[in-house]
Amino acid sequence: MNAPDGGKxxxxxxxxxxxxFREKLGGPVYKIPLDAGFSCPNRDGSLGRGGCxxxxxPAFSPGGGGFDPPLPVAEQLRGGKKKQARGGARYLAYFQAYTNTYAPVARLKALYDEALRDPEVVGLSVSTRPDCVPDAVLGLLENYxxxxxxxxxxxxxxxxxRTLARINRGHTFAQFREAVRRTRGRGIYICAHVILGLPGETEAMxxxxxxRLNQCGLDGVKFHHLQVIKGTPLAEAYRAGKASVYESAAAYIPVLCDCLERLDPGITIHRLAASVTDPGLLIAPRWSESAGRLAAAVEAELARRGTRQGYQR
Ligand code: SF4
Structure with missing residues (x-):
């Protein structure tokens, strides 16, 4: 269950x-992560193999990342709500695992409709790649x-x-900017995921x-710290000393706060750090802070500096 910003x-x-959510929807809304059985063009060979x-x-996704076959969306929603156990709550169906627009529009519509038939689901959050949103898909989301x-x-x-090539994303920043441009003006809110600490990246980068994100017209940013997961090419690079991580929250928080100070204050922060659903798959770093504790630490650091989001813009 996502309580990404962890607190008051x-x-x-x-x-x-x-x-x-309070400003736009009048109160709390909770995201229920879903695995709808999608794949990813950066894995299945249509764009690339091996992925990012x-x-x-499986380290990040609901149910350990890939029910085989996935449980029906409605059933996953019921399970997610039961875990949440909040009477009268409202939810976003969060299509999270893999690339959630990577299917024919009719299939996407069937899955999104299934989620929206739940009377407590007030909307959708659809996670995808910037090179995987043809106009027909954006038109479908615009209708919702x-x-x-x-x-x-x-x-x-x-x-x-250079970093995108190094991490094998299979797209460029220009493709991202173009996807955002094509998404804007359709009533769809737009969030970008960013990883801090990627191989070869300095803090200046x-x-x-x-x-650059400030120039794109985004509504949200979701921050992750780099995590090394078993079985990935990054794990090999990490073992070979070619990648490093923030070894503690204390090492990560100042960099995160520097980024927050630089980010437009009108951009919503969806998350402050990465998390894993299966800690057994995590190689490094091994620290984990609850969303609430991390939020408090970020607040304390910004207060100590006397700054806030957008202070250094
Ligand atoms: S991170 Fe996303 S885009 Fe990259 S391989 Fe995994 S599912 Fe595909």
Missing amino acids: PEASRYYRLSRF IYCHN ARSRHVWVEYGLQSAHD MLETMD
Whole structure:
């Protein structure tokens, strides 16, 4: 269950998703992650094989990343709500695992409709790649957005093409910018995923990513710290000393705060750090903070500096 910003939105020094939901939807909304059985063009050979170097979906996805076959969407929603156990709550169906627009439009519509038939589901959040949103898919999401709350979450990770090539994303920053441009004006909220600490990236490069994101017209950013997952090419690079991670939350938080200071204060922060659903697959770093503790630490660091999101823009 996603409680990504972990805590009270009041007087926060960054723009929490909880505040955004309160402003747009009048109160709390919770995301229920789903695995709808999609694949990814960067894995199945249509674009590439092997995927992004850090990606092993079973480490991140609901149900350990890939029910085989996946449980029906409605059943996953029921299970997610039961875990959440909040009476009268409202939810977004979060199509999370792999590339959630990678199917014919009729198939996508059937899955999204199934989620939206649940009366407590007020909208969709659809995670995908910037090179996987043909106009027909954006048109479908635009139709939902007329009466529902709809997010598209684009995996980007870095605005530097050299890094994108190094991590085998299979797309460029220009493709991301173009996808965002084509998504805007349709009533769809747009979020970008960013990983801090990617191989070869300096902090100056991460801050430049913030600057470039500020120019794109985004509604949200989801931060992850680099995690090394078993069975990935990144794990091999890490063992060979060619990649490193933030070894502690104390090492990560200052960099995260630097990025927040650089980011437009109107951009909602969906998440402050990565998490894994299966800790047994995580090689490094081994620290994990609850969303609430991390949010408190970020607030404390920004307060210590006397800054806030957008302070250094
Ligand atoms: S695009 Fe997403 S699902 Fe596909 S390989 Fe990369 S991280 Fe994994």
